[in-house]
Amino acid sequence: MRTFDLIRDAVLPEFRERVADYLVEYETVLIQKDTDAERVRDTANQLRGYLRGLNTTRVLGMALWEELDRRIVENWL
Numbered sequence: 001m002r003t004f005d006l007i008r009d010a011v012l013p014e015f016r017e018r019v020a021d022y023l024v025e026y027e028t029v030l031i032q033k034d035t036d037a038e039r040v041r042d043t044a045n046q047l048r049g050y051l052r053g054l055n056t057t058r059v060l061g062m063a064l065w066e067e068l069d070r071r072i073v074e075n076w077l
Contacts, residue, residue, distance in 0.1 A: 003071045010064040011054065019059070022050065030076055044076035 004027045011019045029035055029043040048069055055065035 003068065003075060006064075006071070007051070007060075007068055010060050010068065012059050015054075015059045019054065026050070040076050044072050048072055 004023055007023060008016060008020055026043055026047045030040060030047070035043075051060060051065055051068055051072075054060040060068075
């Protein structure tokens with residue numbers, strides 16, 4: 001499963017629409033082939049922080065957050 005699909009599925013149903021709106025901006029930068037490495041790294045770190053915040057507010061479960069964080073590091077950092 002793609003990382004962004006996994007994020008969308010991991011979010012509690014009542015927050016999915018709002019989170020999906022934010023994810024579009026991250027996804028656009030991270031999946032483009034011509035994005036420079038520094039911007040990819042910065043965006044990936046911002047996404048990690050966003051997901052950490054979702055975990056802190058209990059919108060996303062801890063086990064899922066750890067898996068998602070690992071995927072972001074492997075794919076974009």
